[in-house]
Amino acid sequence: QQQVKQSPQSLIVQKGGISIINCAYENTAFDYFPWYQQFPGKGPALLIAIRPDVSEKKEGRFTISFNKSAKQFSLHIMDSQPGDSATYFCAASMKSGGSQGNLIFGKGTKLSVKP
């Protein structure tokens, strides 16, 4: 029930295309859903995050779509660029719960954007 399932494991997209990464969770107590971007040999960096009171959040070319009833959320990268090539992690936490904000991570998606 604490798992966050992420798919696909890897993704290849042409430059200018749309990259879509999906995550699913079981625990309905999760109330914070961030996405992290990680380049090889570096620490993850927060990309964008959403709370379940909204169905979509957009920041530049990055959009999170959230479906509370299906317990799914996804990251869309519009106009994908070679510089977006990285590993992306979704995560979930209960900010108001007993785990005190501990993040549960998906296993990651390695995105390659071809020129």
Place this chain on the structure above:
Amino acid sequence: DGGITQSPKYLFRKEGQNVTLSCEQNLNHDAMYWYRQDPGQGLRLIYYSQIVNDFQKGDIAEGYSVSREKKESFPLTVTSAQKNPTAFYLCASSYYQDEQFFGPGTRLTVL
């Protein structure tokens, strides 16, 4: 510059040795975390600390130990009891129940 620093960047351990990974932050964050990252496994929580002189086990604490004597510092010791310590170790910090910021990581290799 504010941020999280981890040292060393690369660390090599012989069988049976204990090694300590350093994590320092000057963001005035209350909480600090240690994660282990293995290929294809995502990030798994080792230990976390919400306040000074207090810390809690995460999902994979066996073979690891930590201390939190100062707000800015949260060192992780990988003991000889950890049978498969080769991994990328990430430290993070946050304000209480707020977004986590990660350090650059330490890559530990067992020789």
